[in-house]
Amino acid sequence: MREVRLSLFGFGNVGRAVAEVLIGKEALFREKYGLEFRVVSISDTSGTVWLPEGIDLREALMVKENFGRLSAWTNDYEVYNFTPEEAVREIDAEVVIDVTNDRDAWRWHLAALRDGKGLVTSNKPPLAFHYEELVGEAERRNLPYLFEATVMAGTPVIGILRENLLGDSVKRIKAVLNATTTFVLSRMEQGIDFENAVKQAQELGIAERDPRGDLLGTDAGYKATILHCVAFKPITFDEISVKGIVEVTADEVKRALARGRKIRLVATVEEGNVRVAPEEVEGPLAVSSNENVAVIETDLLGELVIRGAGAGPKETASGVVSDIVKASLALRGG
Template sequence: MKEIKLSLFGFGNVGKAVSRVLLEKGVFFREKYGVEFKVVSIADTSGVVWLPEGIDLREALIIRENFGKLSAWTNDYEVYNFTPDEAVREIDADVVIDVTNDRNAWRWHLAALREGKGVITSNKPPLAFHYAELTKEAERRDVPYLFEATVMAGTPVIGLLRENLLGDAVERIDAVLNATTTFILSRMEVGLNFEDALREAQALGIAERDPSGDILGIDAGYKATILHCVAFSPVTFDEVRVRGIAEVTPDEVRRARAKGKTVRLVATVERGEVTVEPKEVPLESPLAVGSHENAAVIKTDLLGELLIKGAGAGLKETASGVVSDIIKASLRL
């Protein structure tokens, strides 16, 4: 049985979902893959809990639910005030997992890689701005750097492009990559204006309190940037043309429906060019997805058109992508 030590950064909704999967499916992972996971540290915004013998995930989840922060756990564990950079250097772990929203996490991703540790992340900005530097460092150190959950949650579009279509030359990707904008546009189709549809999305927890990342197209732009990096060559988000849905009017949505079409925020990825903008999509198109779904149509020279479609958001779905990468990294290590 191979024991893999994990260091988890981020204990919000995604971090808790990943922890539940590791806790509930431990027997499955041991029996199927011969790996035993031991979480040796967990970090949230209040501090870092570190125990080399392994943290009780069940207890960690209870503390987080009851007190809202890991620093309340002082009776049983010492809480350290490490920066992420200090933590990845100090804590003995095989794999570092980043499920934070830290835009500057690329710095401590690099630090972890230089320490010979694998890195798993669902955090998009590090890859959208520093893909080449991070992946080259991982290759140089011969350690895994995996990021399935950055695009389409657990729907394995990254794995498909990185590991499966190796004999194909990708020619173009058209994709709907943001479920929040799809929900808002869908509600506008039944008569709501943009502001009311956005308020409904926020009330349901579909849109963030600050929805700008979604409605301005930034989230979809990050994801499209990562797809270009994987399918073609490294680019950064600064090179991407992005227009969100904030200026889409109910009249535009109604006119599209009258033509048998629907408006969706579509990412188009071709060699050297990435655009994200609202487009009219035929109702029979695979890109005419519902609000919880993402879809990507990948065109290659050998296979032709390939459709990959599935949940593009959700806690279990994102945890699926993260945990899949943890297992891949563990088997490689």
């Protein structure tokens, strides 16, 4: 049995979902992989709880639910005011997990790698702007740097591109990668105006309080950038073309429906060319609800369609936890 020390950054919806999976599938990890996970630190915006012997995850979840912040846990644990970079250097962990939205997290990702730690993340901007530096650092140090949950949550499109299509040359990827825009456009197809469709998405927790990153295409652009980096070569978000759905009109939606098509925010990824824009689509790309889809065209396999949930805490935790297992096995040499 191999014990693996984990350091968790982010204890919002996704972080708590990861904790719940680690609790609920403890026996599976032991029996199937010979792994026992010990979470030695958890950080949220209020501070870092650190216990080398291992944190009681059930208690951590209860504190967060009842008080909304880990810093309320002062009776049982000391709460440290580390910066993330200080935490990854100070805390003795083998795998660092980043499920935050910290745009500057690439700095402490590098710090973790340089300190000999593997890293698992669902955080998109570090990869969308610093992929080459981060992945290069991990490769030089022979450390796992895994990011399945950055694109399509737990639907394993990154794994397919990185690990499975090794003899194929990818020609093109066309994908619908943002659940919020799909929801809004689906509601517009039902006759609901744009503003009310966005409001419904917010009420259901599909859209953020500030939904501009989704509606302007930024989120899909981050994901498309990462797909290009994996399928072809490193680029940055600044090199791609992005147009969101804010200018899509009700009349355009109706005309598309009359032609048997739907408007979706589509990412087109070709070597040296990434663009995100609304398109009329049919077939596999005409997804609904919170589904994402990627159509991968290769020279040998032809057309591969991968479709699944692209959002949600549980779905994202699926990708994160899978990467935690992979990272742990890689560090073990298993």
